[in-house]
Each structure stands twice: as structure tokens, then as C-alpha cells.
Amino acid sequence: MSLLHLAVLSPLLLALLIPFLHKHFRNIHTGWFLLPLPAVLFVYFLQFISVTRNGDTIMESFPWISSLGVDFALKIDGLGLLFALLITGIGALVVLYSIYYLSPEKEKLNTFYIYLLLFMGAMLGVVLSDNLIVLYTFWELTSFSSFLLIGYWNHKEGSRYGAQKSMLITVFGGLSMLGGILMLYIITGTFSISETIEMSNQVINHPLFTATLILFLLGAFTKSAQFPFHIWLPDAMEAPTPVSAYLHSATMVKAGIYLVARMTPVFAHSGVWVWLVAGIGVLTLFWGSFSAVKQTDLKAILAFSTVSQLGMIMSLLGVGAAALHYGTIKDGYYIVAVTAAVFHLINHATFKGSLFMVTGIIDHETGTRDIRKLGGLMNFMPITFTLAIIGAFSMAGIPPFNGFLSKEMFFTGMLRVAKMDIFSLNTWGILFPIIAWAASVFTFLYSMMYVFKTFTGKYQPEKLEKKPHEAPIGMLISPVILASLVMIFGIFPNVLSHSIISPAMGAILPSLLENREGFDVHISHWHGPTPELYMTIGVIILGFLLFKTLPKWTGIYRIFPERLALNHIYDRGLELIQITSRNITKTYMNGFIRTYLVYIFSFFILILATTLVYRNAFKLDFSNVAPIRFLEVILVLIIAVSSITIMFAKSRLTSIILLGAVGYTVALFFVIFRAPDLALTQLVIETVSVALFLLAFYHLPKLGRNEERIRFKLGNAIVSIGVGAIVTLIALSAHSNKMFDSIAQYYIENTYKKAGGENMVNVILVDFRGFDTMFEITVLGIAALGIFAMIKLRLTRGKE
Structure with missing residues (x-):
């Protein structure tokens, strides 16, 4: 290793x-x-x-x-x-x-x-x-x-x-x-x-x-x-x-x-991949940013913003995947989307990590995350306020923070997708920059809400659980480091270009690499008066207007019916599953073991009989079967008569004696088949079983056959006969279909040589099948402990 x-x-x-x-x-x-x-x-x-x-x-x-x-x-x-x-x-x-x-x-x-x-x-x-x-x-x-x-x-x-x-x-x-x-x-x-x-x-x-x-x-x-x-x-x-x-x-x-980035070289040659990844991504981007605006909990705002930002990265990977269809890195006009995806992946980790930590500080020092109760914290928590501005402004895509750079590249990728002459992107692809711009407006809006509704405005001490104060230095170190990275990557973005971004792009789009030097990634702040710049200016202007007029238009969130919300559908779906499963379970879980056995044995018969027929596995071959002796017929009749008589016995003692007769007769079979070890084991077990029944004789329930007439149940009879018949058929088929040589000769040849034992049965149990025996002993030990615990358990009447 x-x-x-x-x-x-x-x-x-x-x-x-x-x-x-x-x-x-x-x-x-x-x-x-x-x-x-x-x-x-x-x-x-x-x-x-x-x-x-x-x-x-x-x-x-x-x-x-x-x-x-x-x-x-x-x-x-x-x-x-x-x-x-x-x-x-x-x-x-x-x-x-x-x-x-x-x-x-x-x-x-x-x-x-x-x-x-x-x-x-x-x-x-x-x-x-x-x-x-x-x-x-x-x-x-x-x-x-x-x-x-x-x-x-x-x-x-x-x-x-x-x-x-x-x-x-x-x-x-x-x-x-x-x-x-x-x-x-x-x-x-x-x-x-x-x-x-x-x-x-x-x-x-x-x-x-x-x-x-x-x-x-x-x-x-x-x-x-x-x-x-x-x-x-x-x-x-x-x-x-x-x-x-x-x-x-x-x-x-x-x-x-x-996962999407790693599997892009495998699947990106398909238009299905490009449309699904880019389409679902941009839809998630818009829905997440739109939903974040109506939240009142700081962590909820960040949660939906995370959904939105993940959608942004996903859409960039989808659009960037289309670059594989242009063959070489010379057509680098289209790979800017992948560059933006990798860069924003890093940027999002820095600004969102710091914002979550800032939220934790606010909650820790004020006792609430509700923006309706917060306000005016700038004077009490100046360092936290500074960190919040850096993180939120980067998330909003405002210069000179790193989020601005990747957001501009995002706009570039979305504008260029409409010019791709594959997968009909040059037609329906026009929707990508439109939805991206609208989502960016809401991103700017909730970023401003996060900062200004928390740190500016009216201070409301009566709504806070604690008197606000700045967090201890230990809690500030981590968000300060992340916020510093936001600034560093924003001012000096190319520190990552060749060391991190280019190699990552090479793994996502390996077929576009022409040499070992990787992609030529260069990130800059100013590209002149480009459409991306005008889109950013439009985002800031419209976002600011929406922020100032927030109470006048947020009523649109109440138009959407709650019963159609995805969370509502999820909850009702779980309830429906629980109700359905409960009703189905009630049809067969009635508390009677007899009923459960009927189900088990019925499926046992059905599955095994179907398998025998489907696989044409039933076969009878009596060519190598030993002749049936008169003594064996007598023993079979004794077992059959004893078993049937047990069902009609009117006395508990008679039932115990007949049950013992069945067990001892089976032991006689082992004797005449020259299996003394098995016969001895059977005799011991049967003796112990009969003795235990007799010891517990007083506590056994009365059979009650004198008071009520036993009704014959045809269904139970069919199931019981079916189980016996199917087991017999399987036994006969297994004997008649000899697919392998018998392992008996192997045991005969190796019992003494490999295990050093003369008693073949003992050697098989202890050596050749040692793990089986060990687990059987383990099961018996667990059962014994359970029985011992039940015997020692003493419940009071109120706990029974």
C-alpha cells in the first residue's frame, strides 16, 4: 500500500x-x-x-x-x-x-x-x-x-x-x-x-x-x-x-x-449530455437564486444561493462539453465555459465558506439568524461586517473580488453557446444568456439582502437573545483566511491559471490537448466595453432597484400554490408510501404464525415447482437405487402413522409419546443405514426433547379437542401435501441428476492422511466443515443466552 x-x-x-x-x-x-x-x-x-x-x-x-x-x-x-x-x-x-x-x-x-x-x-x-x-x-x-x-x-x-x-x-x-x-x-x-x-x-x-x-x-x-x-x-x-x-x-x-467533470470525456460527445447538463444547470441557477430572495433565515439564503451557484457551475460544464466537438484546442473560443467552471469552483468554495462561517458567528453572538430581527450590527461586529461584504460582494459578482471574474467568464460562455452550430444550440441556445442574466440579478439582490439587512438599518436589541459583540479571534481566523483568498484570487487571478485551472481543464477535456503544456489560461479584469460588461452593469442597476423596492413586489412569491411546491410533493409522497405499505402489510401481518407459515410454504411450493418446470430439471433414475427392504417399509409406516395420529390425539401425554416414537424410529433408520454417530446424536436429542416435554408437562396448554370440534381446512391440507410432494420431487431429481462425482471418495482417501483422524464423521464436522460447525455452535450459544436471559427475567406486573 x-x-x-x-x-x-x-x-x-x-x-x-x-x-x-x-x-x-x-x-x-x-x-x-x-x-x-x-x-x-x-x-x-x-x-x-x-x-x-x-x-x-x-x-x-x-x-x-x-x-x-x-x-x-x-x-x-x-x-x-x-x-x-x-x-x-x-x-x-x-x-x-x-x-x-x-x-x-x-x-x-x-x-x-x-x-x-x-x-x-x-x-x-x-x-x-x-x-x-x-x-x-x-x-x-x-x-x-x-x-x-x-x-x-x-x-x-x-x-x-x-x-x-x-x-x-x-x-x-x-x-x-x-x-x-x-x-x-x-x-x-x-x-x-x-x-x-x-x-x-x-x-x-x-x-x-x-x-x-x-x-x-x-x-x-x-x-x-x-x-x-x-x-x-x-x-x-x-x-x-x-x-x-x-x-x-x-x-x-x-x-x-x-462526477460530471470526470465523466465528460466519456459522455460529452452526445447532445443529450450537453442539453441535460447545461439545461438542468441553468434552470437550477435561476430557481435557486429566485427562491433565495424570499428567505428570512441567513442560512436559508445561503442554502438556496448554494443551489444556484452549483447550477451555474453545472451549466458551464454542460456548455463547455460541447467544445469537444470542435476537435482541437485551436478552437479555444468555446472552452472559456470550462475555464469559468473550474475557476468558479474555487471561488465559490472561498466566498461561500467564509459566508457560512460569518453566519455562524452572527448566530453564535446574537442568538438568531432571522434577518427580520437583525440590523445595525455593523457597529458591534466590524470585522464580521467586513468579512460579510467581501464574501457577499464576491458572490454578487462585483469587482475587484474573484466572483466578478468567474461571473464575467460565465456570461461569456453563455453568450457563445448560442453561436454553436451543433445540437440546435444556435437556436434554443439563445435562452441560456437570458436566463443566466435574470438569475444574476436575483443573485445580486440576495447578496445585498444578506449584508445590508443584517449589518445596517435599525438595531433591534429587544428581538435578540444576546447582546451582540465581535467574535473571539479563534473563530475569526478561518473566515479571515478565506476572505483574504477571495481578495487575492480577485486581484491576482493568474496565480491559479497554470498551477490549478489549466491542469484541471486538461483532465476534463483531454482530447483537446495538443501538447503537454496544457491550456493557455489567462484571466484579466478588463476586456474593454464588451457585452459581458453591459450585462454586469444591467445586473447591478436592476438588482439595486429591486432591492430598494423589495416590499412592493415580493407578493409574487405568494402566487405559487403551496400544494404544488416540491417539498409538499415530497412530504405527501412519503406519506402515501407509508400509508400504502401499512395497508399492504396489514393484509398479511395478522399476528398468527400459522398464517405466516401458509404464505412461506405457498411461495416455497410455487417458486420451486416453477423452477423445476422452467428448467426441465425433474428427472427420475432408479438404476443405482438400493432395493427397499421390508424393515424399512415397516419403519416408514410407523413414522407416518405416528405423525398422523399426533394431529388427532386428545391427550398431551399421548402426543409426547407419539412424537418420541417418530424421533426414535428415525434413529433406527440411521442404525440400519450404518450411521452410528448420527443415530447416537438422534437418540440423545430425542431423549432430551421428550424429557423436557415431560418436565414442562404441567405448564403445557390443554389440547382442548374435547370441547371443540376440529374443522378440516382444505387449504392447509393442500399446502402441507404440496410441501411434502415438492421436497420429495426435488430429492428424487437431485439424486437422479448427478452433475458431479460424489465427494465421499475424497473423504475416504483424505480423512486420515490430511486430518489425522479415523472417525470420518468427526473429521468432516471438525476439520473439513469446521466453519459450519463453529457457526452452528455460535447460533446455539446465542440461543442459550437468550433462553437464559428469558428465564432470569423478572418483570413486575405493571411492566408485563
Whole structure:
């Protein structure tokens, strides 16, 4: 196992140590033990920038399930490295922030940090895996760990609801993606992502191509909260603010973005991919920004803004995918969309991470996030106010912040899409820049709401739970670092051009690279009086007017009927599923074991009989059957008569005696078939069983056949006869269809030689089938413990 494998697994390994560290060092905040890991990993991944900048990759593989083509293969290229740096860098800042945000006296910190480490390791596994099955394994681990993080405050109904919703939606997408992975394996015969990309021409010409594409996009859209699956993300804001800052700005919600970027070389040659990714992306962009304006909770505003910004990145990847159809990097006129996608991916992590932390500070120091109660905080929290301006203005796309640059490139990409002469983009594509501009107006609007409704206006101390004051320095360090990066990347954007952005683009559009130097990315603030500049001026003017007239037009949000809202449809859908399943369950779960056995045995008969007929498996061959002796006929008759008589016995003692007769007769069969060990075991078990029945004789229920007449039930008779008949037919068919040589000769030859035992039965049980015997003993031991616990249990009458 390589150092890269250890780097990916190190968060999972540290998670195992957290309970011990928390227990033995209670005077130290558990986060301090965690903080060095993401910081060290961030530095470790930084060393690979020189590798990816030159167009090279690092590949490490560790055998896992090699027979199925599943190896723990990891690959570092420009795209994987970008995400690894975001995961570890933002992760370190989030851990530092959480040390001051979460109180050791009020929170179960060991649980919180275990969940956080699980998520960090899972995300690293997702973005660095070069095997689709390994990627899927880590993908589902992100869903599971995010479920735990969102529901961390499980005493709150909202946290439980949000965790459940995120789990249901993202796991649905994950299972869909698994179907796509299996289909892709059918097409290519490999789970390797690198090999699949090289076989992209074979993939696109396969009949399963479109179905595979859609299943992959379902996984991506659900994870990255694209319309209409975005409804889980706002409810996930019930999680602690450090969780929101980590999962919903830089990591989990970017997993779907990563998947689309990684699979672009495979699927982007299809117009279905371009239209779905770009169309759903731009729709999500608009709906998220439009919905954010009506929110009154600061985290809710950021939640819908995250939905919107994810839609923006997704639409850029969709539009940029069309560049693959222009053949070479010389047609770089169209690759600006991919440049904008990668750049905004970084920018969004910086400004949105800082804004989430600012929101946490406001909540922590005032006791509320409701903008209707806030106002006038600028004088009490000047540093937080400054951070909010930097983050919100970058989100709004105002210069000189980094968000302005990627937003201008976004406008460029949307304008150029209408000029592409493929997939009818030069017709319907005109909608992209129109919707993008309208969404940007609402983005500007909710960004201004976030800042000015919180920090300016009238101060309302009577509505606040606490007297506001500036946050402690420890809580400010992380958002200050992120806000500084917003400024640095805004003023000096090309510090990222060749080191991070160009290698990531090379991984997304590998077929457009003509040499190992990568894409020539150059980002600048001024391009003259361009349409993009006029669009930005229009966004600012109209956005400002809408902000000043906010009360006069927000009534439009009440026009849309609540019953048609996606959240309402989701809730009613869950209720319908519960009601339907409850009604179906009531039809067969009536509390009677007899009824359950009828169902079980009926399906037993139906399935096995159908299989026998369908597979033409029934066969009778008596050529090698030993002759039936008179003594065996007598024993069979004794068993049959005893079994039938038990059903009509009127005495408990008679029933016990007849039951014993059946068991002892079976033991005689073992004797005449020369199986003394089995005969001895049967005799012991039967003796113990009869003895136990007699010991409990007084407590056995009366048969009651003297008081009521037993009714003959034809259905039960048919089922019982059917079970006997089908088992007999299977036994005869199994004996008649000898597909393999008997293993008996193997035991005869090897019992003494390999196991050193002369008693063949004992050797088979202890050596050749040792695991079977061990598990049987384990089951018996568990049953014995259960019986012992029931015997020792003493309930009071009120608890019975």
C-alpha cells in the first residue's frame, strides 16, 4: 500500500482513535487532535502541483477484488488534485473554526469529529479513485457520513427530517449511478475510469449509452442538489454551521460536479449530455437564486444561493462539453465555459465558506439568524461586517473580488453557446444568456439582502437573545483566511491559471490537448466595453432597484400554490408510501404464525415447482437405487402413522409419546443405514426433547379437542401435501441428476492422511466443515443466552 493510499485512508484511521483521545484528554478540545491531519494532507497534496502542471499523473493501485477487476486504484491528475486541495484545505479551516464554535460542555465532540473524519476520508476517496466501484463505495460513504453530520443534533426534529431527506434523495441517486456503472462495465468490460475514457468511442455507439448517461446524471444531480432534487439542501442547514461550511460550500455538494467533470470525456460527445447538463444547470441557477430572495433565515439564503451557484457551475460544464466537438484546442473560443467552471469552483468554495462561517458567528453572538430581527450590527461586529461584504460582494459578482471574474467568464460562455452550430444550440441556445442574466440579478439582490439587512438599518436589541459583540479571534481566523483568498484570487487571478485551472481543464477535456503544456489560461479584469460588461452593469442597476423596492413586489412569491411546491410533493409522497405499505402489510401481518407459515410454504411450493418446470430439471433414475427392504417399509409406516395420529390425539401425554416414537424410529433408520454417530446424536436429542416435554408437562396448554370440534381446512391440507410432494420431487431429481462425482471418495482417501483422524464423521464436522460447525455452535450459544436471559427475567406486573 502506497503513501497515497495511506493519505486517503488516514482520516478513517484517525476516526478510530478519536474515542480514546476524547476519553483520556478531556481537558483538551478534541478538535486540536484532528486539526493537524487535514493541514498535513493539504501540504502533502501541494507537492503534486508540479506534476499535474506538466500534464503528468500519479497512479497507485492496490489489489482488492482483482478477480472482478476491482482494485483500490488512485489517480492524481489536475481535476483530482483540485478537489483534494479543497477538501483538505477547507477541512483544516472548518476544524479550526469548530474548535471555537462547538462547546465541549454542551456537545458530544468525539461523535462530531468521527463523523467529520469519515466524511473527509470518503470525499478524498471519491475524487482520487480511478476505479468506478471504489468510487461508488466512497460515494455512498459520503451519503452515510453526511446523514450523520446533518442529523448531529438529533434531539431536533428539523435535524432528523433534514438528515432523512438528504439520505433518501442522495442514496436514490447513488443507486442509480451504480446501475450506470454496471451498464458501463457491460459496454467496456472494465471498471477503470482511465481505460473507460480511452474507450469513449465504443461507449457512445452502444445501445445502452443513453440509459447509462441518464443514470450517471441522476447520481450527479441528486448529490449536487440540481433541480428538482435540490430540496434536500435547504433542510440540511439544520446541521451545525461548521458542517454547512464544509459539506455545502466546498465538498459534498461538489461531488456531483466532480462526477460530471470526470465523466465528460466519456459522455460529452452526445447532445443529450450537453442539453441535460447545461439545461438542468441553468434552470437550477435561476430557481435557486429566485427562491433565495424570499428567505428570512441567513442560512436559508445561503442554502438556496448554494443551489444556484452549483447550477451555474453545472451549466458551464454542460456548455463547455460541447467544445469537444470542435476537435482541437485551436478552437479555444468555446472552452472559456470550462475555464469559468473550474475557476468558479474555487471561488465559490472561498466566498461561500467564509459566508457560512460569518453566519455562524452572527448566530453564535446574537442568538438568531432571522434577518427580520437583525440590523445595525455593523457597529458591534466590524470585522464580521467586513468579512460579510467581501464574501457577499464576491458572490454578487462585483469587482475587484474573484466572483466578478468567474461571473464575467460565465456570461461569456453563455453568450457563445448560442453561436454553436451543433445540437440546435444556435437556436434554443439563445435562452441560456437570458436566463443566466435574470438569475444574476436575483443573485445580486440576495447578496445585498444578506449584508445590508443584517449589518445596517435599525438595531433591534429587544428581538435578540444576546447582546451582540465581535467574535473571539479563534473563530475569526478561518473566515479571515478565506476572505483574504477571495481578495487575492480577485486581484491576482493568474496565480491559479497554470498551477490549478489549466491542469484541471486538461483532465476534463483531454482530447483537446495538443501538447503537454496544457491550456493557455489567462484571466484579466478588463476586456474593454464588451457585452459581458453591459450585462454586469444591467445586473447591478436592476438588482439595486429591486432591492430598494423589495416590499412592493415580493407578493409574487405568494402566487405559487403551496400544494404544488416540491417539498409538499415530497412530504405527501412519503406519506402515501407509508400509508400504502401499512395497508399492504396489514393484509398479511395478522399476528398468527400459522398464517405466516401458509404464505412461506405457498411461495416455497410455487417458486420451486416453477423452477423445476422452467428448467426441465425433474428427472427420475432408479438404476443405482438400493432395493427397499421390508424393515424399512415397516419403519416408514410407523413414522407416518405416528405423525398422523399426533394431529388427532386428545391427550398431551399421548402426543409426547407419539412424537418420541417418530424421533426414535428415525434413529433406527440411521442404525440400519450404518450411521452410528448420527443415530447416537438422534437418540440423545430425542431423549432430551421428550424429557423436557415431560418436565414442562404441567405448564403445557390443554389440547382442548374435547370441547371443540376440529374443522378440516382444505387449504392447509393442500399446502402441507404440496410441501411434502415438492421436497420429495426435488430429492428424487437431485439424486437422479448427478452433475458431479460424489465427494465421499475424497473423504475416504483424505480423512486420515490430511486430518489425522479415523472417525470420518468427526473429521468432516471438525476439520473439513469446521466453519459450519463453529457457526452452528455460535447460533446455539446465542440461543442459550437468550433462553437464559428469558428465564432470569423478572418483570413486575405493571411492566408485563
